[in-house]
Amino acid sequence: MIQYDSRKVKPGDTFVAIPGLKYDGADFIPQAIANGAQVIVAEKEVLVPPGIKFERVPSARKALAYLSxxxxxxxxxxxxxxxxxxxxxxxxxxxxxxxxxxxxxxxxxxxxxxxxxxxxxxxxxxxxxxxxxxxxxxxxxxxxxxxxxxxxxxxxxxxxxxxxxxxxxxxxxxxxxxxxxxxxxxxxxxxxxxxxxxxxxxxxxxxxxxxxxxxxxxxxxxxxxxxxxxxxxxxxxxxxxxxxxxxxxxxxxxxxxxxxxxxxxxxxxxxxxxxxxxxxxxxxxxxxxxxxxxxxxAVKVIPGRQEEIDLGQPFRVIVDFAHSPDSLQKLIETYRPFTKGKIILVFGCPGERDREKRPIMGEIAARFADQVVVTTDDPHGEDPVQIINDIVKGIERSGKVFMIEIDRRKAIEEALKMAQAGDTVLIAGRGHEKFQDFAGKKTTLDDRQVCKEVLSGGSQKS
The missing domain is CATH 3.40.1190.10 (Mur-like, catalytic domain)
Incomplete structure (x- = not known):
């Protein structure tokens, strides 16, 4: 088989050493050979033991794709x-x-x-x-x-x-x-x-x-x-x-x-x-x-895409995947004409990703929503506080009052508790996702499930 993960190599396999953002596959060639790789493909010259075939290519990624x-x-x-x-x-x-x-x-x-x-x-x-x-x-x-x-x-x-x-x-x-x-x-x-x-x-x-x-x-x-x-x-x-x-x-x-x-x-x-x-x-x-x-x-709902959570509460709750400036704005604009009360928005931005969009999304949130709760998305390896601070820079320009709650579950709870009859609560950024990533550690969190738990617990206002 064709492998790019040295840990999965079995005797007789071809290992393609692809360069990654954090690691270079070439560093794992010895492990691939130890696991039985017979052919090594890489972008740079590598010395391999006798009996192992080596092929140098201009693009390891193209080689992996074509060979596969x-x-x-x-x-x-x-x-x-x-x-x-x-x-x-x-x-x-x-x-x-x-x-x-x-x-x-x-x-x-x-x-x-x-x-x-x-x-x-x-x-x-x-x-x-x-x-x-x-x-x-x-x-x-x-x-x-x-x-x-x-x-x-x-x-x-x-x-x-x-x-x-x-x-x-x-x-x-x-x-x-x-x-x-x-x-x-x-x-x-x-x-x-x-x-x-x-x-x-x-x-x-x-x-x-x-x-x-x-x-x-x-x-x-x-x-x-x-x-x-x-x-x-x-x-x-x-x-x-x-x-x-x-x-x-x-x-x-x-x-x-x-x-x-x-x-x-x-x-x-x-x-x-x-x-x-x-x-x-x-x-x-x-x-x-x-x-x-x-x-x-025939398509009635797409998981985590403007998915409505309706447990009979007197306000609307929508969970959506919107995680870019344009999609966040379109999400709020879609529900504005049908909201008699306030639009309450819960959102964050992922870590180690496009920092430029954070204040832009903060500005959009402040401009188009009535109440904003800033929280975490997937921080990955970045400090959640820093991510939130980047978002807040965009909100502060508007002078609008907002809330910060790092714990996303609590942020959703707060938004649902403050909602009144006729309001719309928009929970954006994660949609269908069931885990949050904190420095590689996966924590169970499904926005839809959190909403159902809070709403069924009778913690919302009427």
Missing amino acids: AKYYDFPSRKLKLIGVTGTNGKTTVTHLIHSILTTAGFKTGIIGTINSTLTTPESADLQAELAQMVKEGITHCVMEVSSHALAQERVYGCEFAQAIFTNLTHDHLDYHKTMEGYLAAKRKLFEMLPAEAVAIINVDDPASASLIEVVKGEVIPYGLKQAKHELRSTKYSEFDVRVSQVEIREKEMFLKINATEIRTPLIGLHHAYNILAAYHSGLALGLSSSFIKKGIE
């Missing part, structure tokens, strides 16, 4: 692989497409944030997962493709039938350094598309032009601002999709796409874009609008 794909006989060629990339919306779009395909009778796999430790698995793990899908008779797979995965060549060697772009907003600049670097990572997915593949791109986003210019095949544009789009060929001429109506109600959104009327509990303008992306994906796969409508409407 080859080992499993290129599984992505044996199913239709749909990749979804963008700052926000990846999880929702993949779940919508998965539902559409399942409704249409296709055996469909899904890879992403909710069912994987990494949004997009490391290449060797990804190829193994795709191979298993092929073995199980799965014909389609829809996958979230993160910017980290693209920058780290995790999907190198994959053959995509479709690539979808949702949007590009401020995030991950600790890794990509600049928005240009962030966009360049996203662009890789569209550069690698074969000529027969289809790119489905949100043309209302300014980054779209940069992506369109590198696509070899057909580009299917979508958006709410543009009424008509020029296609490169007549093959997809039926994709002149017009959205004539979007009505966002308190617990339902209505969309009219051409003659198709869709009703969904996924509310907010951002979800209108997500639904449009999935709708176009279905059309490009040759599905009828009736199947697409049925598949979209």
